[in-house]
Amino acid sequence: TTVIQKLDQNVLNFEFLSDPTRKAEVTDALLTFIQGYKGWISEQKNCNKLSSEDEILTAEDILSKAIIAQNRMLKGVSTLQNDEKAWKAFSRMNQAMLMQMRGMNKSRETTYYWRPFQLAFVLMTIDSLIDDDSLFRDIVDLIWFPTGGGKTEAYLGAMAFLAVYRRLRYPSSGHGTAVIMRYTLRLLTAQQFIRASKIICALELIRVSNN
Numbered sequence: 001t002t003v004i005q006k007l008d009q010n011v012l013n014f015e016f017l018s019d020p021t022r023k024a025e026v027t028d029a030l031l032t033f034i035q036g037y038k039g040w041i042s043e044q045k046n047c048n049k050l051s052s053e054d055e056i057l058t059a060e061d062i063l064s065k066a067i068i069a070q071n072r073m074l075k076g077v078s079t080l081q082n083d084e085k086a087w088k089a090f091s092r093m094n095q096a097m098l099m100q101m102r103g104m105n106k107s108r109e110t111t112y113y114w115r116p117f118q119l120a121f122v123l124m125t126i127d128s129l130i131d132d133d134s135l136f137r138d139i140v141d142l143i144w145f146p147t148g149g150g151k152t153e154a155y156l157g158a159m160a161f162l163a164v165y166r167r168l169r170y171p172s173s174g175h176g177t178a179v180i181m182r183y184t185l186r187l188l189t190a191q192q193f194i195r196a197s198k199i200i201c202a203l204e205l206i207r208v209s210n211n
Contacts, residue, residue, distance in 0.1 A: 016029075038070055092160075099205065119157075162179065
């Protein structure tokens with residue numbers, strides 16, 4: 001909670017993140033965002049209050065995985081800094097997410113934000129999405145909590161990033177299937193199809209406008 005309160009909300013702003021001319025500002029903000037996560041991890045390292053050895057071992061295992069996630073996020077930002085196609089894909093992904101959110105929300109709200117875990121998930125998966133030699137290429141990255149928490153937006157962000165990157169890196173062959181979505185409930189399948197269709201349509205509008 002303390003970390004969230006201190007977080008600069010600008011780093012979660014779709015409009016800020018989608019501006020291709022602000023690469024240095026955006027990547028600096030993303031590094032500060034990850035630094036906040038690192039601080040949160042440090043706050044959790046005091047395991048002395050746990051009552052049993054099993055609890056301490058479990059806590060240490062969770063923290064070690066959190067550190068891995070932090071390092072993967074840093075690698076993602078490094079990729080954005082050094083790979084111009086990845087940076088362009090990231091900014092266009094944010095633009096597409098903003099477009100489809102504005103289309104879904106009929107209110108007059110004009111500012112839209114990632115939830116911190118959603119942005120963290122996208123940053124964490126960037127390297128393994130586009131680098132065939134990534135150590136985490138064969139890892140299944142799963143967001144696990146009840147319906148309504150925002151998992152779909154995180155997945156759609158990663159999906160949109162990959163779709164744009166493939167088109168940029170492999171212009172003659174990057175048009176095939178990039179993502180497979182599967183749901184066990186018929187109503188949920190229909191709903192998620194609509195949400196995925198909106199992000200795909202937003203990406204197509206962006207592609208056409210940039211040709």
